[in-house]
Amino acid sequence: MKKFAVVLSGCGVFDGAEIHEATLSLLSIAKMDCSYEIFAPDLNQHHVVNHLTGEEMDETRNVLVESARIARGKIRDLKQFNPGEFDGLLFPGGFGAAKNLSTWAFEGADSSVLPEVEDAIRGMVALKKPVGALCISPVILARVLGEVKLTIGDDDSTIDAIESLGATHVSTTHGEVVVDKTQRLVTTPCYMLDATIDQIAAGADNLVEAMIKLMA
């Protein structure tokens, strides 16, 4: 049974992990008779956004604690992630990937990536194990690895930024995946497009299936 590690970045599209993408990634893994463990970094969120109004709230929330809502409490600090224990690494999207796992939302191509996130990605690539990323998360792969092939959908400014890092962008529509066979990366646009929830499910299914094909 192949085992996935899923990395969350909070709980909610505007300041954390996108809930549908996270949940449907877990479902796709289970449907393919694979298992998963969930990880998140133990640090405060960049900020907290009221998802009803879009306004910032005067609160502090922890990424690991909030991610535990999606994980139903079964989650570990990303610093405990060991690439040797897993067959694939998967990043759902949501602004948390660009605000908590990296500073992409504020600094684009000049952004920094959280050390434990970079270590996890580099560790899997070194072992020739696949890494999957949904929605905005592929930007982290571009920032860490540089010359990769990936998709973030069709957003021009994001495409320009990742291409400035040496990445090759492939435009995609709902449910489509892009596979970088050299680095064993799989990406799909999900809510980077104006999508319905069943289109997110199709993207997650296709991404997980493509990752399994890349597993030794």
Added chain:
Amino acid sequence: MKKFAVVLSGCGVFDGAEIHEATLSLLSIAKMDCSYEIFAPDLNQHHVVNHLTGEEMDETRNVLVESARIARGKIRDLKQFNPGEFDGLLFPGGFGAAKNLSTWAFEGADSSVLPEVEDAIRGMVALKKPVGALCISPVILARVLGEVKLTIGDDDSTIDAIESLGATHVSTTHGEVVVDKTQRLVTTPCYMLDATIDQIAAGADNLVEAMIKLMA
């Protein structure tokens, strides 16, 4: 196209709506080519639980605002719900149903139900439109309607409590639904059993399908 109203009770199994049940209910509705709108009551949660430790946190969060995380901002106050506009009403589970939508977690068969929740259920029943409930949410149907047929899985103390209200309980396992044809209620146990996420998806699919069959 049939239209569902989905009522959330926060965002997270221990103090709000169960995220997988909520997300997978939305997916089931979309897969069946139906549409949905999401509602939640505008009031403070009973409490906030740290989902990593299970401990109560010294915080105040609003049910509507936190539910908006699952709804990606597209959500309305449950007081605005009009049964005439919808073909079915669906309650995902999570402790929020028993802590925020009702006081079932603390008072069992003697619990009170939030007026806008009771109004929504009675409004649909009066119009002979189906109401679906996952996980622990069926207890609300028993508390409001009394003599109904439903399932909450196989938990003896909860079964005793709903039977004391006049309800008939049917024990079920993963993915099974119970249909009360008289009151047009559909229930399924989901995480009231020790379930995997693909079993939750099966329960949501079967519940939504059974609800559609009950629609005129």
